[in-house]
Amino acid sequence: MSPKVRRQGFCGVNPLRPSKHCSGERALVEYPGGLVKAAMQSSERFTPLVVLELVSDTKEEAISWLLHRIRDKQHNGGAELMVEQLGHGEAAEEKQNPNLFLIGTSLQRLLSGAEDLGLFKEFNDGSMRGFTNANKQNFKNFHGDGDGFLSMAECQYIIKHELETLRAKDETHIPGYTQAKLYPGKSIIRRLLSKGIMVQMFPLHETEELKRLSFSWFKKIKLSVQPLDEIRHYFGEGQALYFGFLEYFTFALIPMALIGVPYYLFDWENYDKYVIFAVFNLIWCTIILELWKRFSATLAYRWGTLSRKKAFEEPRPGFHGVLGFNPVTGREEPLYPNVKRQLRVFCVSVPFVLLCLYLSLYVMMIYFQMEGWALSFHDEEPTFWTGILVFIPSIIYAVVIEILNLIYRYAAEFLTEWENHRLESSYQNHLVLKVLVFNFFNCFASLFYIAFVMQDMVLLRQSLATLLITSQILNQFMEAFLPYWLQRRRNKKLIRKVKRQQTLTDKELPLEQQVRLEADMSTYLGTFDDYLELFLLYGYVSLFSCVYPLAAVLVVLNNFTEVYSDAFKMCCVFKRPFSDPAANIGVWQLAFEAMSVIAVVTNCSLIGMSPQVKAYFPESEMQLILWTVAIEHGILALKFILTFLIPDVPKPIQIQLAKLEFESLEALKKKKMLETTELSKVQP
Structure with a gap:
């Protein structure tokens, strides 16, 4: 028998029905090496779904204790999962880390886990209901014993949840590690991670399904929509909602891009004739976010996450404090006074952010000095080269902005970690707030200064174009070209390694090799940076595109390539991430809505500054200001009325x-x- 069908992924096409290739004597023929030895130690067959990696020098007593806790029954405090260690085999000769563990479980355990987590599935009447074992036969697509009812991403999410909720009972420390303290109720996995005993935990790819998704997603150029349902089925709701928002944002920009091209071509020299486009901006940024909320609610309902209730949020792995009792759950866990946290936030973090904003302002002043020097030099000697020199300060400033944003990001993560937030949601909210404030000031402060202090529309158009184009070139290099180059380089090493191994063994590549290759892949860090990039692009378009109408065109082109580069990285560069059953885009919805409010104020101010409007108030500048403020307040009021009138969820x-x-x-x-x-x- 040849393992060609299984060699590139885990054994078994369906994660809930392991095939005969996964255990027993047949497995010895199909998959030589450590995996077979491990499989033969167990009387039960299972399909590996999740991989857990410990450091190479992990003590044997810690490994034995951990495996016992994972396998133990739930009523004894265990996770009741199946786990086997990936054998040393040939990997040991190559000095690879041998402490890899394959984790799976039975179908019945997965179904009970789905009920505990409150997963919503489609009922026979077409509605979405929380799954229960009692009426499982009434759910659509539940046939026989339920094989194929849960997607692989849902199975892996259930296993991840069971592992993360695996808690200490009466242990005082991890066996063999007296410094790794435990107490009743402490999450074992989180303690292993925080003490550096566990390296990582990741779900396995299913190669055949990944190939189909890759082909329909990014391997062929098309102008159709993305396969969001397939993305959700494979990667989960959180990633699917990001790609859904990216697609929606791109399509929402098309009307502005279509209007912007002729507007830009026919009004190239008339920098002040931007009133009509500014009015269009006001309407556009007011409507698209309201329509997105309805669209995302439709997706979340179809995927079963809209009405799903979240379980009680556990403390973050990095949260520390004095051991005490949680008054809500009654469990023993670290407690940290909120007063100390607030002191850290307001006495350290806030002054640090203000200092960074001051440094950003100082850099901006240097940029304006360079800009003034370049313009004066061009005015004295107007040649082709001095004309190019005029753009150099803006390019340098755009590069400096990207560097400052990167440095500040690391500082913000360190500060937010140091603030010691108990919940992951609180940590994310504080981190997003810090990063958004600095990035907004760093990217848009110079444009606001040019628009409302210098009131130079020519320089504003030039600066906006340079900042937008330079940042997109840098982002495309970091997000598309660099990952592609790294992947090609890794593939060449892999090909040489595979050929060498096949020459030595004269056999097909075993599952063991696939697991180790995935363990070496880059870790997906979430959608934070992707949403941040879209937030800044939304700001460039909604705030100042009226003076540079091609901004929407550039962002559409950027988003089109972003879809393919992000899809390529998800499928070929990163480890498979665990599913994130999200119902919306979270705090980023508030960030985009705040930007739309700022956009209303900015565009009304630009309209008030235009020569066409000033001509109606030749003698009274104060009257012009009052009218501008009144109209801006009226539009904001209309915006909030529309927010109230347009329901977030369709009827x-x-x-x-x-x-x-x-x-x-x-x-x-x-x-x-x-x-x-x-x-x-x-x-x-």
Whole structure:
């Protein structure tokens, strides 16, 4: 038998139905090496879904204890999962890390985990309902024993949740590591990570499904929409919502781009005739975010995350404090006074952010000095080369901005970690706020200064074009060309390595090699940087595109390549990330809405500064200012009225959610009535 069908991914096409290639004597023939030895140690067959890696010198007593806790029954405090160590085999000769563990579980365990997590699945009547084992046969696509009912991403998310909620009982420390303290209720996985005993935990790719997704997603150039349902099925809702927002933002920019091209071509020299485009900006930035909320709600309902209730949020792995009892859960966990955290935020973090903003302002003043010197030099000797020299300060400033943003990002992460936030959501909110404030000031302060202090529309157009084009070139290099080059380089090494191994063994590549190759891939760090880039591009377009109408065209082209570069990285460069069952884009929705409010104020101010509007108030500048402020307040009021009038969730979905809530209340009433009836029968 030849393992050609299985050699590039984990064994078994369906993660819930392991094939005969995964265990026993047949496995010895199909997959020589450590995986087979591990599989033969277990009487139960399972398909590997998640890989857990420990450091190479992990002590044996710690490994034995961890494996026992993972395999132990739930009522004993274990995770009740199946786990086997990837054998040393040939990898040991190559001095690779041998402490890799393959984790899977039974179908029934996955179904019970889906019920515990409250996963929503499609019911036979077409509605989305929380899955329960009691009425599992009433769910659509649940046939037989439920094989294929859960996607592989959902299975891996369930296993990740079970591992992360694996808690210490009466252990005082991790066996063999007296410095790694434990206490009842402490998350074992998080302690292993914080003490550096665990290297990583990641889900395995399914190669055949990944090939199909790659082909329909980025391997062929097309102008159609992305396969969001397939992306969600493979990577989860969080990643699918990001790509959905990227696609929506790109399509929303097309009307502005179509208007901007002729507007730019026919008004090339008329820098002051931007009133019409500014009015269009006001309408555009007000409507698109409201429509996105409805679109994202439709996606979230279809994917079963809109009405899903989140479980009680656990403390972050990096959270530390004095051991105490949580008054909500009653569990023992670290406690840290909120007063100390607030002192760190307001006495250290806030002054640091203000200092960084001052340094950014100082750099901006240097840029204006360079700009003035270049312009004066060009005015004295107007040649082709001096004309090019005029753009040099803006290019240098754009590069410096990217460098400052990168340095500040590391500082913001360090400060936010030092603030010791208990919850991951609180940590993310504080980090996003720090990064957004600095990036907004760093990227837009010079444009505001040129527009409203210098009031130089020619320089504003030039600076905006230079900043936008330079930042996009740098981003495309970092996000598209560099990952592609690194992937090609890694592939060449892989080909040489595979040929050498096949020459030595004269056999097909085993699953063991696939696991080790994925372990060496880069780790996906989430959508933070991707959303930040879209936020800045949205700012460039919504704030000042009226003076440079081609901004929307450039952003559309950037987003088009962004889809393919991000898709390539997700499928070929990064490890597979765990599914993130998100219902929306989170705090970034508030960030974009705040930017749209600033855009209204900015565009109204630009309209008030235009010569066409000033001509109506030749003698009273104060009257012009009052009219501008009044119109701006009126548009903001209209914006908030539209926000109130346009429901975030479409009416049909509201009706479905209301029906589910009504049915839940009726079921609860019937249950109470039944309990009362049973109790009355028992009592004399």
